[in-house]
Amino acid sequence: MNQKPDPDSWNDIDTALYNRSVKVFNTLKKMLSVKMTLHAEDTQVQQGDIFLFNHFSRFETFIPQFFIFEETGAYSCAIASAEFFIEDNVLSRYLKNVGVFPHNHARLFPLLAAQVLRGRKVIIFPEGGMVKDHHVIDKYGHYSVYSRLTGERRKHHSGAAVLAQGIEVFKAAILNAYDTKNYAQQLRWKEDLQLDSLDHLLVSALKPTLIIPSNITFYPIRSSANILLSGVELFGKGLSLRQTEELLVEGNILFKNTDMDIRMGTPIIPFKSWNWRIRFLLNRVMSEFKTLDDIFALNSAPKNWKQKLLGSYFKNAAIATRDQYMQEIYANVTINLSHLASTLIMYCIENDQPQIKRRCFFTTLYIAVKHLQNHTHINLHRSLLNPIDYSDLATGTSKRFEQFVSEAKTSGLITDRGDSYQFLPKLLQEHDLDKIRLENMIAVYDNEAEPIKLVRDTLIQALAECDGIDQRKLAVWHFDDECRDLSWERHAYSKPIYDDINEQETAAADSSPFFLEPKQGNGLGILLIHGLLASPAELRAYGEYLVQLGYTVMGVRLKGHGSSPYALRDQSREDWYASVLRGFNILKAHCERMFVTGFSTGGALALKLASEQHPEIIGVIAVAVPLKFINSAFMLVPLLHGTNKLVDWVSSYEGIKPFIENISEHPWVNYRNTPVKCLYELRLLIQHMDEFLPKIVIPVLILHGDHDPVVAFKSALELMNKLKTPNKQLKIINSNRHGILMENIGGTWDAINEFMDNCLKETKAVKPGNETNHAYPGLIKIN
Template sequence: MHQNFREIEREQFAIRNQTCEWTIRAMTALRAKVDINIKMHGDRDHLAQGDIFMFNHFARFETFIPQYLIALETGVFCRSIASGEFFVEDNRFSRYLRALGGVPNDYERLLPFLAEEILRGGKVVIFPEGGMVKDRRVLAAERPHPKRPDYSIYSRSADQRRAHHTGAALLGLCIDGFKIGLSMLLEKGKHDELDRWADAIDTTPETLKAALAKPTLMFPANITFHPLRVDQNLLARGADLFAGGLSPKMAEELIIEGNLLFKRTDMDIRLGDPVDPRHQFNWIDRRMLAHRVETANSIDDLFRPAKALEKIPDRITQYAISRHINPLRDHCMGVMYSNLTLNVSHLASRLIMMWLADGVTEVDIAHFDRTLYLAIKNVQQAEGIHLHRGMRNPADYIGIFDLKCPQIREYIDAAVHLGLIERSEGKYCFLPKLQEEATFDQIRMDNPVMVYANEMAPINAAWTALEKARDEVDHLTPRDFAKRRFDDEIRAWQWNRAKYQKPKYAAINDQETATADSRPYLLLPNGNEHFTTGVLVVHGFLASPAELRNLGDRLAARDYAVMGVRLAGHGTSPHELQKRPWGDWLASVRRGYEILSAFCDNIIIVGFSTGGALSAILAADRPEKLAGLVMASTPLKFRNRNLMFVPLLYGANKLMGWVPSAQEMLSFRLNESEHPDINYRNIPIGGLHNLRQAVAEMQNRLPDVACPILILQGDGDQVVDPASATLIKRHATGCSHLDIQVLDSDRHGILNEDIDNAVNRVIDFVSKTAPANSTLTAAIPAQ
């Protein structure tokens, strides 16, 4: 009878490989069609090592994603727990869920059945919140206790807050308790126990013995969606049309989840550190567990509550398991929520709620932006926070000061549309709706700001970062902000170097020869923070800040503040340069100028080659503090034959873009550089196209340059036609003073190689054009 029951159970919940494989193929095809970007973080080996995986629950469709990813990575089809309502009727859908490994949450042998599956080598996915937590509030208090957070969620059925389910913790404890107890029995020579339990679990003694040697690893994981959109979508409108009117709950879910799937959304899945339940047990527990395993008739006995056992000794031994359930559950929840992928909407939302808690109902937009920026910089320094790429890649947030940060603009626009925030005369006004109670099924639609704030709440370090930002925002100097902005330049360089080192870029990257340090630099001699004059140094096409570092060092030795700009797309990979418009190069120069100006009363820009063209475009805007401009080997006409075929190659590149292999062939041309340790060896055709555009723009803007100009040009330059110097002078009609100095050289890199005293010529121009700094020193602390 017992065997018949087990056979029926195994057949009823058998995982059908054919069904799983079909589902994986279908989901893979769908993944290519939808706009959701699923990214798994963490050690991929953990997927193979883990037994119990726990995830938070925000959307219905996400319940299929973990099993899908685990199957792709390991080839193992997981068990999962699904709502019993889906299994009430024996229909096609319920049979499909069973074939995928689903087990109803009200199945009487749920946990013992899953334990046996794990002991036979299976894996289980569990959502310990027990349902969708739409408001993302998982704490009883607004802010977590630093050492003992009180986790709880809202239960729709009970209409009150409750603790998280303990099933995953009990499952892990019982499995490891069983392993510990049986292992101790075997150590005592009771080898018959191995055969008895192998038969009870329906496995072989060899398989069971191997399971005993393996720790039962629980992996809490966090799923974070960003951004959260609330506007109507085709899925919701279509369902409403065909269903003849949807319930508010169903309409809300179709809108939210439809937007997650079909509008650009990041779905970050982050595996936490493994939790090993066996570490919960002390030596007394272990002795009691051996007795419990020896007296148990089946794995079910280990899951029975102590109060349900008749014999007092059995109750005592069961306590060895039960007393650890809540602490293990809470520890796992802490790991799960600490692996939130923190994004800028989290910070902005909690910042707004902190202001409201202090009675602040409006703030200047500039104050909001500065505070949020400081919070971003603070969390970048914090330990134990996992940042969304929108706060790791400076390109995604550096526009915050001039209202050109798309992720912030989208967030604010949505809040304004929902009546949560009002823009008024340079201020953000926080409207009463932000603090109004929204129903559980409508809060995502009515107040996503509160949802974001709740989701961030368990991260203590993020609270600290926001508090620090609020405290310091009105006390920091422009130099303090400039230092943080320079840190962004370093981070941008690091981000793009890492991004373009992926295997798909190896064919070009492996041919590269540049080894010089390509990061930007800021030199503030003697540790001073105020200088009469600073020099902005701008390198040329294909190069990096290393190209003019010698010049920068020599200027700093004369007590000038110096910043070496890294033009976007340079110093990383030719593939990045291929994707960068020349406007990004100019933006790099502008940011460098703004950073340096915080430390200086006067600025002179020194640009080499393309850097000279970009410097002239910036100078044409006549920025405050600009005192002079040096243009070295700057082109208006080229000699390099690579540029002759740019229009043809660029057009062909566009035409063949739909054939990846053909595009790769046409996208780059080899470059025999004067300085292979600094320059790219492969020239991106798109980069050459942008170079031509930048030079054309310089020609148009030269009449607007008013500051003194020094032009340095080699008379035998093999890249730039020496006639360019005269042509530049001819176009720079608004310049107050312009000096052309022709150098005896057939080389292009006259500043890098200091040909014909080129560096001293620049230093002489700087010293004569701008007021001298007060002290001289050879000490050059580089930041």
Template sequence: MRRMNHYSPPKINRKTYAWSVRAFSTVKRLLGVNIKLHADNNQVQQGHIFLFNHFARFETFIPQYLIYQEQKAYCRSVAASEFFQGDDRFTNYLHAVGAVPNDMPNLLSFLARDILCGKKIIIFPEGGMIKDRRTMSSSGDFSVFSPTSEERRKHHSGASRLALVLDIYKRVVLEAHNNDDMHSLKLWAEELGIANVETLIARCQEPTRIVPSNITFYPIRISDNFLKDSVERFTGDLPRKFSEELLIEGNLVLKHTDMDIRMGKAIESTLMWPWWDQLILKKAIEGMSGLNDLFAMGSQADSFLERIAAQRLRNKTEELRDQVMQDMYSLVTLNLSHLASALILKLIDDGVDELTQSTFLHILYLAARYISHEEGVYLHRSLLNAETYRDLRDGSCAEIQQFFKSAQAADLIAIENNSLSFLPKLKDEHDFHDIRMENPICVYANECTPITGVERAIERAMDNHLNIPGKQWAQYFYEDELHSFEQSRQQFTHEDYSEINAQQTATKDAAPFYLSPNGDKEHKVGVLLVHGFLASPAEMRGLGEELADEGYSVYGARLEGHGTSPCDLRERSWHEWMSSLELGYEVLSSRCKEVVVVGFSTGGALALRFAAERPNKLAGICAVSTPLKFANPNLVFVPLIHHANRLAKWLAAQEGVLPYIINESEHPDINYKHIPVRALHELRQLVDEMENNLQRINCPTRLIQGDAEKVVKPESAGLIRDQMVGTTPEVIMVPATRHGIITEDIGATRKHIIDFVDKIDAK
């Protein structure tokens, strides 16, 4: 191979590049976008050519920033030539930060030279923004719509050709190295701007690696924003294309949006060449004069061998291009809106235009569970977080509410009472520039179409949702709670919480438990056990095992914030504790004809407040050591301290004047050692809420109270009974100076509870 042609490339200005990175870091903090890079296999360090899909304009600045943050490596990026026309200052800036136009002469040989000099290359093979996310043709091939030519076309193959030809060049260099051709090696190193031959050899010994990468946004919002309004106020009505871009992309940037950037396994282009192709190429490139000639191979082929080599190169380029595209689109970070959108379009294809909202949510819940078992699928936090997708069952999931709101705003669906209707607009064809605003459901569904596991999960959910027995539903819900507990526990093991966590003494298993009846007999009644403040389900485990031995299905709920860290409890409200009770109730309701709720202390207050709503299947309440009056007179100051904490945190961004109080627990192996003042405030609010609703309770109730305990004033049981005018509660006072009468089974407390459950079950 002879001397390569000389050219003067635009140089990266390191000062400008570093300034741009710092500026973007500042802007990033002000934006509503949460950028998360998923690159677990050293892809940033090892990769040479990074390929990204393209959905929004601003994302073209993100990869360079992330790669520099990870490796302090400089990147070349290929941008549309239109950006380099006009203002010389802007063109110079683009060159300074590594951008080059896509119509640059000898572009691929220039990029190959930069790779050999240690730079990274960023390419968007779709060639432009793919607003509709439609990447597959009707025949199942990868292709995209070009708004310029107004037709579908294959993806650009320049990145694949760059990698393959660069590998050919590397072979030539290594061949010269094997032949001790130092003259050529020194000449090539000098022309490339590489310091010495050793560095050139080391670079050529590395296989060229392409890293397919995928950028996924969640959620896609279509509501108006002040950016669009401001531009229209000063410029008048914008053309539809630009108005849509400001609307969608303004929402992506200025409102809370997750931007997941996932890098796949690096593809080594050297593996594309079998030995016979290597022989053909070796003969064909003899006499070529450098990188420019190598990239021009076949354009004016003089020999039969060169024409064959050029054809093989074209074939391998297309093969590598298709492999990279398949990998790039398989890296979508699947979220709840993807599943919901794909499910809607599947239902429409099956001729379903209307169904109950609860049915839709149950199918979606199952699909969310099933997709987690599909191989090669990457899940967004909305599908990984059990606290999110478990709420699909009753529609309280914030993510699905946001999805429904957006779809209703676009006139794609209608919701009335429990009926969900799919509107005709869902089936309409939309202009390429309008579809993100007019039909985001189609955009979501298009994006996940390449993931075959999505279709399998949805079909399986649709087939199974009517045939799953109650016991299986109960098992699913229980698994969700275990998953949620483990995620919360892991979250609060972070070093930010280590000081408080290191002082905790609780060692008992804090997970929720689900006990099936022992023996052949199974009662119609299930029993939900709800633990007390600062404790965990371990507090109720002994009672639960005795009930299971008696033939009852038993679920021990874990109140949010408990069993993990006092720092977790500090962030929770009593409404979240109530949600934990309700989730446990749903587990048992799926399996049992009736449910009795047994609550201890704070759990008793929650049980009584829950009973005031008169839920279906509730057969009775047993509230033990339930607070109405507290023995500690200092609790009257809790609201004052709580609000002082809030003020101090707001003024000084500190923890507050008194965030925690030391707890002298009867059972340090179960309870937190530190009491968050905010949690005490929530407890006071719960007790007030319970008291205000006692008169609404109409189910059988038994109140059990220690007659001389030191936490709850013993007269609380009588005061609660007197306000329960809708039923006739039993009150049992047991001889006890201790609060934890269930855990220690003082005064035969457990027998009193089991007798009450037996009485309910016998009715």
């Protein structure tokens, strides 16, 4: 049976059904692979009345109201196509009862305004339909979208602006009734709005109506086959192109690890766009408004010339407000790597550059990321703020970039040609609205980023910088990445689930990596690598001493250190060594020659770096390298770690003993809890030393305390035996402490100075063809 909407009213929200729907949504959200993140201040969500969103997929129309409910407990109304309400069925009744109104209801604006005045929120999608191509700016720079009905571009709907300013007019009328003591009118409005009291009516009138422009950004967007499409094809055939496209693209959003960033922009108050003419006329006709319908009839059925003139003024004001909130919606897109890559590709094509060198592509993107990080008003996806995700761009090994390129190749948009990427003609072809997400995702990404002019300008600038980029400038950015990495690591492991271990920690020293440059440099660099469980703070004082001698000093932070033992538990020896390599490359940009000094585990990593025979390294100092331990229990670490892995496999728990206590000489620097996993990784590193120690050909200084309480002295003897370079020396320090480098026990720093001086003398003494002239016999010196 057909049922037409009631011309005068609509169902109120069934709060019990709404609450059940929220619970169902939360359950579904946990089952899906889309990660939904709301970026908003409390004032935006709490004080906002009309929330506006861009529209890219069907299922996102159900998301905002549930987020708003979670944040505020407020119920939200929304607008849907009238076609959902033609039949009286389960779906139409459900929509009616959860606050959904048909777009063509004769009293849509008065009904929605009443909801806002009662404390409800309203969700509106002002584009008026799905904008699958993200094409929202025309060739003149004006906002418009493609209309599927007319086949032409049109302006965005101004209904949200009309609704907001109508509510403001009604609030002004309420305040006027209070000022003129028109209690009869106040009581009628209280009853009409179903409010508890006149005070409630006054409070509603005193609050400004806030429009909250918001943006929903999905990343990444994929067009490959998925389980949703496969399931539908299994039970039914004959899908239209439109249906297939939506199942492919939107199914991947739901089921293939997609980020959905919901970002709320600056609130807009509609009455701020009113000029003096509007205010003058409004005061003249204020008393004529008896109902909400009177206000929203100013254009369609004005009662006199003043109302007609005021209606025309309001129409212009609504258009101005519309343009303001559309600009804010698109300015709040969350920019990701695919936006940058797509914008760069389209710029190259537009400027008759059909290909780009791979190295130039990577470097340009990295430069652009670092520039954009300085513009805090641009909303960058977390992958462009977290170095784990973007720093590999500099070396061309970014997984996110590889994913983007793979999708582009599969779609026939780009291809490899030698050491370059070739842009294919399909990139410039026109595509139907229901094909473009499948055929040309690069155009979609480019369109989405286009409203933010700074993104394109920054990429153009980065492309110009690419070929002649100063290596020291890159090194400064890489060092910034190291500092950012620590911040992200601290944030990631500061959640309550890690409190059991974190709250026991006592390390309070600054664990940041450090880069120190002397006032009068000697042209030499020193790379410092701290030990296991410590941080760069362990060697900071030594670094400050070295910089006074004229050395440029880089203090590396090994991944997982200086944040939380849980962070260290998730790292491997390869991660530690990658930290060393990054520090080496930063220092290399400033110094053509350098020494590498490592303490304990850092000493083992320093020797590994030296074994790769980098010409910049002229000597390596390894202090208290752990081959053998005083505590024989360390030998059981591989077995214990294997037990933990077995427990992980058969249960959801962490393992029988994921951490063991560490009694440290320097509790303000070192972790108090040692992850068993990291000791296992250390054992693997030690085993690997047999492979790389024979490859070292440069001078090596081994320092060790004769009564080291942690690492057995015989480690130094074994290390000397395994080194094949004739340029090796063992210096024994009289000490019962492990931290001889940090504490400068027994003249440790002087011994290193002497070694480095001798290295420099030998470097000058060696002549071409006489490289076997060595000055360091394997003597043991007792201090």
